[in-house]
Each structure stands twice: as structure tokens, then as C-alpha cells.
Amino acid sequence: MLNGLHGGNADATDIFNMIGSNKDERVNILLLGLEHERSDTIMVASYNTKTKKADVISIPRDTYVDRDGFVNSANNKINSVYTVKGIEGLEEMIQNITGIEIDKYVTIDYDGVRAAVDAVGGVEVDVPFHMRYTDPYSDPPLDINIPAGKQIINGDNAMEFLRFRKTNYSGYSGYAEGDLGRIEAQQGFVKSAIKKALTFRLPKVVAEVFPYVDTDFSLSEATSMAASCVGLSADTINFHVLPGTTQTINGLSFFVMNQAETKDLVYKILDIQQ
Incomplete structure (x- = not known):
């Protein structure tokens, strides 16, 4: 389900069905920046291997999510999910709020x-x-x-x-x-880093960094995807922020997603005709 503060009525299965054969050309990756055991930065990257275009959605760490047993508490912030439910729980939550099916994940810490x-x-x-x-x-x-x-x-x-x-x-x-504001700075940093990385032999860069990340990519899968990025440029990577607004609820600051705008954004990224 595409849900937000009060749930939703758009079945994510509809999105999957409408992707059709394009699913074979697209890889959706959850990128997670860790501060010790907490998810400090959450991004979803969707890469079309055929068109060599990518979209990255930043998900504010204070995004309100529905969790059993919690209402309007700090445990309703999405950055609390990974600590309790791990990567699989966070992948499921991302799919619930965006409709995007996660294929792979990469978590990265200070090192x-x-x-x-x-x-x-x-x-x-x-x-x-x-x-x-x-x-x-x-x-x-x-x-x-x-x-x-x-x-x-x-x-x-x-x-x-x-x-x-x-x-x-x-x-x-x-x-x-x-x-x-921090998300905007992070996106600029990532785009600059990608632009710099593309001037190197990208598979070599991936191989150097691979020991420092946790992922369900194998090394051969990661380097193969890096090799497939020939033709990708920083100009073909579009950055977005999950649509929504900051609200104070029960004395806590939350980012409450806009369901309709999120659906429009996801459909646009996945090239689904409504």
C-alpha cells in the first residue's frame, strides 16, 4: 500500500503490474547511510540499465510511518525502523510508502x-x-x-x-x-562524487569500496553493474525528495508525506502511464 500518516488506498501491486517488461531493465536500490546502528540517510535509487538514466529519492529521516503499537511517537519516524526491524523491515516500509519494490540494498558507515x-x-x-x-x-x-x-x-x-x-x-x-537543507547538500555531494567517479574506471572504484559496505550485491554483480554504467553521466541522474511537509505532532517534528504527489513522482520515475 502507498500509505502515509493515515494509510492509503493505492495498491503497490498495481504499480508492479504496470511496469511490465520494463522491470527487467530497472534496478531499485536502497542506499542507507548509518550512524552506528541508526539510519541517518535514506535514499532510493532507481536505475534504468537500458536508457542509462537514474533517479534518486531522498527520504527524510523524520518521515512519519505507521507502526503497530505506536502513534505520534518517535518510533513513528522512519529512521527508527532499521534499528528494530533491520534492512528487510526497512525495505518493506519503503515499499509500503512509495510502491517501489527494492531489489538490492547498500548500507555504508563512516569507514x-x-x-x-x-x-x-x-x-x-x-x-x-x-x-x-x-x-x-x-x-x-x-x-x-x-x-x-x-x-x-x-x-x-x-x-x-x-x-x-x-x-x-x-x-x-x-x-x-x-x-x-541537509538533504539538498547531501544530494549535491553525491552528484559531485558520481561525476568524479565517472572519470575513473568505475568498476575499480567499486571494488575498492566494496569491503567497506554491507550489501546483498555480490562483488561480481556490483562491478558488472558499474561496467554497465558506461554512458551514464551526472546529467542523467535526477534527484528528488519524498513529497511532503514538516509538521509538529504531539510535540515532535515529523515529515508527513503527500500521498498523491508521491504516487505521481513514482509513476513518472517508473514511466508508468496513469
Whole structure:
């Protein structure tokens, strides 16, 4: 079902049936960035191997999802699902809220991000403001101090850039839109990283990073898919954010998806005629 805060009435099976033979040409991958045992970044990538086009949907970590036994609590945030139900539970939840059937998953943690960024020689970004934040209770302790402006982000501070949302220092700023601002920065970073990776021998980059990720791709499957990306360019990758709005419910901040707009987006990505 495509459901949101109050459930839905659009059966995901209808989406699968309408894809038809195109399913053989498309791979849907759940990309998960981990902060220890929590899912800090959630993206769904849908790649058409025939047209060499890809779409990436970022799912805000505060997205409201229906969970048995919970109503309007922190356990209704999608980033709580992985911790309790693991990757299979999160895959099922993604399918429930988007109608997209997940074929493969890739989870990556601090070490994986560091390895990926170093494998392409760093990623160029334009940092919008001086990012300053500390958390001595984080494990390991977190100290973000990235000046504003264009620069190469290397593996050591890539996670700091990707995790930053707000400051706890006087005189510094954070994203005006909170997590949505961070998502925009993450998408820009990923696009820049892909553009850089495509200038390398992509299968070689994948092989270097593979030991640092958890996935149900085999190494041969991953390198084969990388080889099939010849012809893919950063310009043929479209980034989206799950449609919805930020709402305060029971004193907690949630991102509540818009069911109708989500359905329209998924149909457009999967090239389904309504």
C-alpha cells in the first residue's frame, strides 16, 4: 500500500503490474547511510540499465510511518525502523510508502564513506556557510569545523559535512530548513562524487569500496553493474525528495508525506502511464 500518516488506498501491486517488461531493465536500490546502528540517510535509487538514466529519492529521516503499537511517537519516524526491524523491515516500509519494490540494498558507515571519497580523490563542494558543531558525547566525539566556500572534501571530513544540520555555536548558522537543507547538500555531494567517479574506471572504484559496505550485491554483480554504467553521466541522474511537509505532532517534528504527489513522482520515475 502507498500509505502515509493515515494509510492509503493505492495498491503497490498495481504499480508492479504496470511496469511490465520494463522491470527487467530497472534496478531499485536502497542506499542507507548509518550512524552506528541508526539510519541517518535514506535514499532510493532507481536505475534504468537500458536508457542509462537514474533517479534518486531522498527520504527524510523524520518521515512519519505507521507502526503497530505506536502513534505520534518517535518510533513513528522512519529512521527508527532499521534499528528494530533491520534492512528487510526497512525495505518493506519503503515499499509500503512509495510502491517501489527494492531489489538490492547498500548500507555504508563512516569507514565506508571515507573509503568511497578517498577512492575518487575527494569531492568538490561549495560549503554554503561555516559549519560548526560539537558533540563530545558522540562515539567517536564529533567536532565539525568546515569553513564556507568551494573546496575539496576528503574522506576524513566527508561524514562531518554530510551529517551537519545545525550549529550549537553562537555566531554560526545552520540550514534554514533543517534536515531538508541537509538533504539538498547531501544530494549535491553525491552528484559531485558520481561525476568524479565517472572519470575513473568505475568498476575499480567499486571494488575498492566494496569491503567497506554491507550489501546483498555480490562483488561480481556490483562491478558488472558499474561496467554497465558506461554512458551514464551526472546529467542523467535526477534527484528528488519524498513529497511532503514538516509538521509538529504531539510535540515532535515529523515529515508527513503527500500521498498523491508521491504516487505521481513514482509513476513518472517508473514511466508508468496513469
